[in-house]
Amino acid sequence: MLKQYGHFINGAFVAPLEGEYFESHNPATLETLYEAARGSAADVDAAVEAARRAFENPAWRRMSQTKRGHLLRRLGDLIGENAEELARLETQDNGKLLREMRGQLASVPEYYYYYAGLADKIQGSQIPSNSPDLLNYTQREPLGVVGAITPWNSPLTLTTSKLAPALAAGNTIVIKPSEYTSRTILRVAELTVEAGFPDGVVNVVTGFGAEAGAALVANTTIAKISFTGSTATGSAIAASTAARFIGSTLELGGKSPNIVFEDADVANASMGVVAGIFAAAGQTCIAGSRVFAHRSVYDELLERVSERAKSIVIGDPMDLSTELGPLAFADQRDKVDSYVSLGVSEGANVLTGGTRPKLELPGYFYSPTVLTDVDNSMRVVREEIFGPVAAIMPFDTEEEVLALANDTEYGLAAGVWTKNLSRAHRMASRLEAGTIWVNTYRAMSPMSPRQGFKNSGVGIEHGMESVNEYTRLKSVWINTDEGPVADPFVMRG
Structure with missing residues (x-):
């Protein structure tokens, strides 16, 4: 009997609300590997609600930036400890060479270590003021619930490019992996709980783009969508997010x-x-x-x-x-x-x-x-x-x-x-x-930012710059002068 995978919501596997599953096949042998839950809008809503509650929960919201970094480092350790299993699962799912996947799994933990180190380096700055009585500073805050839609060609690496900086910045997340490559992302979600992340911080809804993916983009609680895939789909996502005045990071096609x-x-x-x-x-x-x-x-x-x-x-x-x-x-x-x-x-x-x-x-x-x-x-x-x-x-x-x-x-x-x-x-x-x-090609590092020009996308992945993609900037003004306001109709500055 085929193994069935449910969605991963609020720290546990759950059955799809409409009871439907779909098969995933090995592209080399064509054998059926497993069945994954076919996500509906209701499943997406449940995952987003779990992520919203987790974001508002003091166990996550008030966790120190340094502690978030410790959890990311532990997640990187667990991925390294389970590297062979993850490499084999991904090779069976999408046909990538096992030897290439072993190489990728040697580097994936480094992404989590990198963002673990950045977690408590997310900071604002003091801004010079024309008045000695006015203190102006900035601070960066997490966005809230982030939606990530990831592709089938490099699911572990490309999901990591979204998951690690989003968590480092203090967000919670709902991931919709490709219907062709669900298992490794579900396994990593399990590992986040083992690493110590509170329930609901990381959620995964499996299924198809026109169903689960579209529902995730349309959900009004989502504060940002990060997508890797085709330019046509990215354009539709950009139109949807722009209409709601939320951000999107889009890594799209290329003809390099x-x-x-x-x-x-x-x-x-x-x-x-x-x-x-x-x-x-x-x-x-x-x-x-x-x-x-x-x-x-x-x-x-x-x-x-x-x-x-x-x-x-x-x-x-x-x-x-x-x-x-x-x-x-x-x-x-x-x-x-x-x-x-x-x-x-x-x-x-x-x-x-x-x-x-x-x-x-x-x-x-x-x-x-x-x-x-x-x-x-x-x-x-x-x-x-x-x-x-x-x-x-x-x-x-x-x-x-x-x-x-x-x-x-x-x-x-x-x-x-x-x-x-x-x-x-x-x-x-x-x-x-x-x-x-x-004089090289395909060199990559978590430390080096990547951005697409023209129809290849918007936003930055990797590097210090990518963390800012998952924050919002707040400017704070404090008047230290306790005396009366001289003229209420003149702007202070």
């Missing part, structure tokens, strides 16, 4: 350029291109899917990347020799396939890949694909595919590639490969993206 100049170490650059688009089967918002190579090194780079793509070991993500696992679900595999077909119809050449490989496993696999004879006007180059598909194009000058790289509605990340230090700084300054990597 990876630029290789003539003076680059081509061997290293080719590995950076491979890492940028084929790691995680291309299912990452920062995927370097548009590759620009200087014409003098274009042929060499193309050969190196295509040969490595052909040799990538595709198979069971639980096998440590596997280099490329499945896409997370059937619709995503079909979307990638349809984009490659679209590219061909637009005139692209499939240099390698472009097929569903024949394997013993029945899952949603797709071959690493390299497209040539492409340009920036093609849909396959302009639109996010979210799969292992690289479009590689030549360029001649720095100004030309800058124009091409910036000619996109997205602005999440970019890569630059060059030995010229001056050029590296010029490119970093002029590329329209929130993260720029030079």
